[in-house]
Amino acid sequence: xxxxxxxxxxxxxxxxxxxxxxxxxxxxxxxxxxxxxxxxxxxxxxxxxxxxxxxxxxxxxxxxxxxxxxxxxxxxxxxxxxxxxxxxxxxxxxxxxxxxxxxxxxxxxxxxxxxxxxxxxxxxxxxxxxxxxxxxxxxxxxxxxxxxxxxxxxxxxxxxxxxxxxxxxxxxxxxxxx
Amino acid sequence: xxxxxxxxxxxxxxxxxxxxxxxxxxxxxxxxxxxxxxxxxxxxxxxxxxxxxxxxxxxxxxxxxxxxxxxxxxxxxxxxxxxxxxxxxxxxxxxxxxxxxxxxxxxxxxxxxxxxxxxxxxxxxxxxxxxxxxxxxxxxxxxxxxxxxxxxxxxxxxxxxxxxxxxxxxxxxxxxxxxxxxxxxxxxxxxxxxxxxxxxxxxxxxxxxxxxxxxxxxxxxxxxxxxxx
Ligand SMILES: [Zn+2]
Numbered sequence: 406x407x408x409x410x411x412x413x414x415x416x417x418x419x420x421x422x423x424x425x426x427x428x429x430x431x432x433x434x435x436x437x438x439x440x441x442x443x444x445x446x447x448x449x450x451x452x453x454x455x456x457x458x459x460x461x462x463x464x465x466x467x468x469x470x471x472x473x474x475x476x477x478x479x480x481x482x483x484x485x486x487x488x489x490x491x492x493x494x495x496x497x498x499x500x501x502x503x504x505x506x507x508x509x510x511x512x513x514x515x516x517x518x519x520x521x522x523x524x525x526x527x528x529x530x531x532x533x534x535x536x537x538x539x540x541x542x543x544x545x546x547x548x549x550x551x552x553x554x555x556x557x558x559x560x561x562x563x564x565x566x567x568x569x570x571x572x573x574x575x576x577x578x579x580x581x582x583x
Numbered sequence: 584x585x586x587x588x589x590x591x592x593x594x595x596x597x598x599x600x601x602x603x604x605x606x607x608x609x610x611x612x613x614x615x616x617x618x619x620x621x622x623x624x625x626x627x628x629x630x631x632x633x634x635x636x637x638x639x640x641x642x643x644x645x646x647x648x649x650x651x652x653x654x655x656x657x658x659x660x661x662x663x664x665x666x667x668x669x670x671x672x673x674x675x676x677x678x679x680x681x682x683x684x685x686x687x688x689x690x691x692x693x694x695x696x697x698x699x700x701x702x703x704x705x706x707x708x709x710x711x712x713x714x715x716x717x718x719x720x721x722x723x724x725x726x727x728x729x730x731x732x733x734x735x736x737x738x739x740x741x742x743x744x745x746x747x748x749x750x751x752x753x754x755x756x757x758x759x760x761x762x763x764x765x766x767x768x769x770x771x772x773x774x775x776x777x778x779x780x781x782x783x784x785x786x787x788x789x790x791x792x793x794x795x796x797x798x799x800x801x802x803x804x805x806x807x808x809x810x811x812x
Contacts, residue, residue, distance in 0.1 A: 425644045428644045449655075505630065564635060
């Protein structure tokens, strides 16, 4: 008899190890729990089909994150929700924080993330997830390190500015985006 | 170190995966101790990270998500032909023994040839073994110089963290051998040495794979018979 069906499929171990991190990533990227669930499922379905491409187990997490982002970008383009604006409006990164930040609220933070174009949202989410080095982020986004760094700096400046505002003002101060 | 460099390095400091080496961290620290402007910038950076990071990471994961994902993956695997054949074969066994058959998916037409192949009653050939491995998404061809009539199983196994093909040949008590097909891109076997009674190693330069042949008995018993002339 064939042996393949007897042992636990390799993909199942990947699900157990990474589904939670992938869901969190998906949630911060798309800002909706339903979409995040769908994206997580889609990611593993794609991974199951492409499992032979995974050369090293140690790279599995980064590989899955890359699949998830590509799936997300695909949806974004299909729904034409992608923001066309750059962060020019945010201005230069201020040398220092103007005043201490108020306590950050999760929904408030998500609202601010949603306002960022994906090219800025992805690096900052990956940065704060702390599991990936800059090298990993560069590989996942397929852009040079300098680009990652400057997007990160601008995204941080944007968050600093947004999170210093009361939540109810958000979305009203930067009209023209979206 | 100049203030300009510090601005660059700050983004690399305090990372969970160490991005800076010890000398870099030292000179950064020294600069921050003596330059109030940079020290303030560093503090503001850290304050933002401390305020945002933990909140951003704190996302509640739905309790049933893992089960949902595993179920969907299993369902998608169910669409793989050989698995359908096995399920249909099991259904037939139940049917012929007089059991009640419940099918929760549309019935699949069973071909006797396919059925015999997958319960290993048909003889494997190098070609069918190759096709099977290919269907599982594996690279690497089954080796030449084996009598494929003696091939008992074709398995996909997890070996040192990677999926590889494994062929098991056997001729009665004379010889049993398991052949692992290891692509060069994934495995290095340079440090391995052959053992005349249990391990043979063959490198295939064309297909860029190594065959690790673990055997008991006389390996020659598994070689193809010369054609009758
Ligand atoms: Zn300085």
